[in-house]
Amino acid sequence: MNCPDKETMQDFVDGELSDAKIPSIIGHIRSCDTCKTELRELYTLHNALNRIVDKDRCPSLDALEKYADNSCSDEQTSKIAEHIDFCSRCRSYVWAFQASEEELANWQTQEELAYKEFEAKELGYNAAKETLCKLLPGKIYLVDKIWQSALSFVLDLKGKAIENWPSFNQETRLVGVLGFADASDPETDAASIIMATSLYVSQAVSDGDIVPSTTDIETAIKEVATKLGAGKELQKRLIETVPPLVLKFT
Ligand SMILES: [Zn+2]
Ligand SMILES: [Zn+2]
Numbered sequence: 001m002n003c004p005d006k007e008t009m010q011d012f013v014d015g016e017l018s019d020a021k022i023p024s025i026i027g028h029i030r031s032c033d034t035c036k037t038e039l040r041e042l043y044t045l046h047n048a049l050n051r052i053v054d055k056d057r058c059p060s061l062d063a064l065e066k067y068a069d070n071s072c073s074d075e076q077t078s079k080i081a082e083h084i085d086f087c088s089r090c091r092s093y094v095w096a097f098q099a100s101e102e103e104l105a106n107w108q109t110q111e112e113l114a115y116k117e118f119e120a121k122e123l124g125y126n127a128a129k130e131t132l133c134k135l136l137p138g139k140i141y142l143v144d145k146i147w148q149s150a151l152s153f154v155l156d157l158k159g160k161a162i163e164n165w166p167s168f169n170q171e172t173r174l175v176g177v178l179g180f181a182d183a184s185d186p187e188t189d190a191a192s193i194i195m196a197t198s199l200y201v202s203q204a205v206s207d208g209d210i211v212p213s214t215t216d217i218e219t220a221i222k223e224v225a226t227k228l229g230a231g232k233e234l235q236k237r238l239i240e241t242v243p244p245l246v247l248k249f250t
Contacts (some may be wrong), residue, residue: 004028012041015088022092026198029096036096043093057081058090068097120206123249124151124199127215130245131198132191135237139191146195149178154199158207168193168229190234197225198242205246217243 004012004025008234011017012025029035043061059067059080066072067080084091129143157165168174175192196211204210210220218239225235 003032009035009038009042010198012092013039013046013089015092022095026092026095030098039093039096046089058087062092064093068094068187086227103231108196116206120203121151123206123246124154124202125240126249127202128195128198131238131241132194133193134241136187139187141189142188143195146178146180146192150192150195150199153177154196154203157200158203158209161177162223162227167225170229172229174228184242190230193225193228193230193234196228196232197221197238198245200224201242202249205250212247214243217246230246 008017008021008025012022017025029039040061047058047061063072063076063080067077067084067160069235070077072080080090080094083096125143125147128147132140132143166172166179172194173189174196175189178192178196180188201210201217201224204220205212205217210216221238221242222235225238230238
């Protein structure tokens with residue numbers, strides 16, 4: 001879900017949110033640092049206003065956050081537990097900061113996955129760009145132009161066994177799949193094969209599908225480039241150029 005609007009956050013703090021809405025708000029706040037900060041600010045204000053009428057009734061926000069992380073002393077823990085039993089305002093604050101072990105582990109895994117994905121993309125982009133720069137510098141502008149389609153094409157291939165990939169040749173050209181149905185010059189054709197091949201092997205190395213060694217990368221390039229329609233000469237150039245680049249960026 002997106003960040004809740006100010007009014008919803010304020011209702012949450014004031015304890016005026018319907019029970020049905022609370023779980024999704026809490027779920028969001030637990031995973032969103034922006035909302036956590038905002039929540040803290042709203043509670044601080046709320047407490048400051050509250051204190052005038054009802055002096056020091058609620059524990060401090062720091063204490064509540066400690067309680068949520070299980071890092072309070074036993075004495076404090078039982079005090080707060082008693083308090084949140086009747087104070088719905090503090091209870092919802094604790095909920096918003098309490099993450100189960102499982103939730104924390106999930107976030108961590110998700111974050112790690114997102115980071116790995118980002119790294120793989122970076123590697124793919126750099127490898128594709130440098131390969132093109134070395135082999136066909138005149139077509140370097142294509143990197144940014146076909147980057148998105150090349151990436152989705154490659155990610156799609158990665159989910160399939162190589163024998164189930166479509167075969168590309170003089171009639172069915174890869175360049176058409178990458179968005180240049182009307183491109184007729186052999187250089188654009190070659191550039192699309194260079195991009196897709198270098199991207200594919202870098203992604204596969206990042207994901208651990210290919211061992212990061214020259215021999216293994218060479219074998220993969222040969223297999224992939226052939227399937228993508230590279231002629232003998234282009235295959236040879238790719239085998240010479242791509243492995244050291246991928247190893248350099250890994
Ligand atoms: Zn948020
Ligand atoms: Zn309270």
